[in-house]
Amino acid sequence: MSSVTRVVFLRHGQSKWNYENRFTGWCDVDLSKKGCEEAKQAGMLIQKQGFIFDYAYTSLLKRAIHTLWYVLDKIDQAWLPVEKTWHLNERHYGALQGLNKTEVAKKYGDQQVKEWRRSFDSMPPPLHGINQQFSGYDIRYTKFTLEQFPKSESLALTINRVIPFWNNIILPKIKNKKTILIVAHGNSIRALMKYLDGLNNEEILELNIPTGMPLIYEFNEVVKPVRHYYLNNIV
Numbered sequence: 001m002s003s004v005t006r007v008v009f010l011r012h013g014q015s016k017w018n019y020e021n022r023f024t025g026w027c028d029v030d031l032s033k034k035g036c037e038e039a040k041q042a043g044m045l046i047q048k049q050g051f052i053f054d055y056a057y058t059s060l061l062k063r064a065i066h067t068l069w070y071v072l073d074k075i076d077q078a079w080l081p082v083e084k085t086w087h088l089n090e091r092h093y094g095a096l097q098g099l100n101k102t103e104v105a106k107k108y109g110d111q112q113v114k115e116w117r118r119s120f121d122s123m124p125p126p127l128h129g130i131n132q133q134f135s136g137y138d139i140r141y142t143k144f145t146l147e148q149f150p151k152s153e154s155l156a157l158t159i160n161r162v163i164p165f166w167n168n169i170i171l172p173k174i175k176n177k178k179t180i181l182i183v184a185h186g187n188s189i190r191a192l193m194k195y196l197d198g199l200n201n202e203e204i205l206e207l208n209i210p211t212g213m214p215l216i217y218e219f220n221e222v223v224k225p226v227r228h229y230y231l232n233n234i235v
């Protein structure tokens with residue numbers, strides 16, 4: 001019997017705003033046609049490896065939830081216990097949400113946009129007031145007061161809410177040899193990878209997570225990550 005325990009991470013398939021090249025963050029945008037196909041393909045890759053999961057986790061955002069549904073359908077594990085949590089949401093992109101990434105780069109420069117998107121502690125400009133990109137009144141976020149509700153998040157702030165979830169909820173399950181599927185977002189997965197692999201601030205700048213590509217992490221008996229790889233790289 002294998003002594004490693006595996007966690008499958010999956011960034012949602014392409015969303016409609018990924019397709020339109022717009023900052024999305026906590027805006028609840030659905031999958032594009034291509035994203036649905038990517039999700040089904042991810043399900044097929046996972047199914048080929050014969051994964052039988054004990055638990056699945058995803059965010060409160062439908063691009064991730066629907067990706068999970070496609071995967072569970074493909075692997076015929078629709079019965080799996082699923083927990084949805086804001087801890088796995090995409091990083092909040094503040095006032096950039098809804099804006100076109102190329103237009104923002106024309107206005108502020110490529111370097112500034114790269115910093116907002118990929119650096120450790122740079123914070124996108126915060127949302128001001130209540131506009132259509134503000135989801136603070138949404139029923140799924142009632143546990144936040146308006147003051148607590150994020151108006152923007154750096155990767156550092158994203159790490160602050162992803163890692164307690166990892167340590168309290170996921171880690172004990174890995175210790176018990178449970179196999180877990182986590183369908184989340186580019187930056188909530190980057191936050192986890194920074195933590196798991198001890199990446200420094202230069203390394204995290206260059207880390208991008210592709211849409212719809214299952215990423216396998218293997219953990220040893222003391223729950224240290226020993227290896228990770230994308231499923232499309234398996235021959």
Ligand SMILES: O=C(O)[C@H](O)COP(=O)(O)O
Pocket residue numbers: 022023024025026090093117185186187
């Ligand atoms: O929220 C978004 O815009 C994307 O899902 C992730 O965006 P990024 O690649 O700019 O971090």
